[in-house]
Amino acid sequence: MSTPAIHSDALAQKLADSGLRNTPQREFVYDALLKKRDHPTADEVYARVKTQLPGISLATVYNCLETLVQCDLVRAVNFERAPTRYCPNQHPHAHFHDESTGSTHDIELPPGLLAKIKGILPPGYDAEAIELTFRGKAPPSR
């Protein structure tokens, strides 16, 4: 069998919730993100999925990633003007971008920090999304 199975059908559920169809392309793209959680770019996802779905197009990869972001299964992560990276980690977390290696690390947020951060907003500000990103040197991966 060739259908990916990692995702415990959270995908099917979220797609249904949004009135969208479940397609092989969407499954393979989501699976690629779950299988290697290194915040790949669209191009990198394209290369990985192509080994399993040789006919998939880059446009479709962009479409699928956008769909997954809409469904709240994936976050789009941007560092300066570098290509967008994609992250399936659903826990509240920050991103650390290591300039020297180009790698991206998830930094878990302690409970309450997001609330405290949101608390700095003056009255009347309503934040839908908060992004916290670090840039610097990460420890050797060992």
Next chain:
Amino acid sequence: MSTPAIHSDALAQKLADSGLRNTPQREFVYDALLKKRDHPTADEVYARVKTQLPGISLATVYNCLETLVQCDLVRAVNFERAPTRYCPNQHPHAHFHDESTGSTHDIELPPGLLAKIKGILPPGYDAEAIELTFRGKAPPSR
């Protein structure tokens, strides 16, 4: 006299510190940022400076903005994949991006918050820069 004078020569100082020359283009670009602190894009800076230095080129505006960023006089601010915006506010602050108006607001950080945020990094991580950005609805400007 046609030389801008807003900037109390912090510019001349920082340029000298970096071994760079002070030029009219750099002065006018920096002045444009200080005069209207609405986080303009490079194109917007170009349009504003052109009224005073009609011969300036867009490439030079990009060069000057990059120089100002290197000198730590200006921050480059990115929201998703929108054009980079430029901010001369030197205080530690976050950015709030209002989706409906497209406007960007500075959010002052309470003392200690940056340290607390930096404190969530596991041992070995060394952050050179921290970006905190909000996206949502800001109150009417009144």
Next chain:
DNA sequence: TCCTTCTTTAGAATTATTCCAATTTCAACT
């Protein structure tokens, strides 16, 4: 099956930014 809608696809278009080669500016040194 028919019909409608959603999705995928290839390739063209967009566009912010960077690159390049040719001038211009400028400060240092005769």
Next chain:
DNA sequence: AGTTGAAATTGGAATAATTCTAAAGAAGGA
């Protein structure tokens, strides 16, 4: 004051991530 080499500016070409477009391919319900 004139020379000179480095730094800076300029216009235009190039780059590259992403989006758009129009056509073809699923899929689900009547």
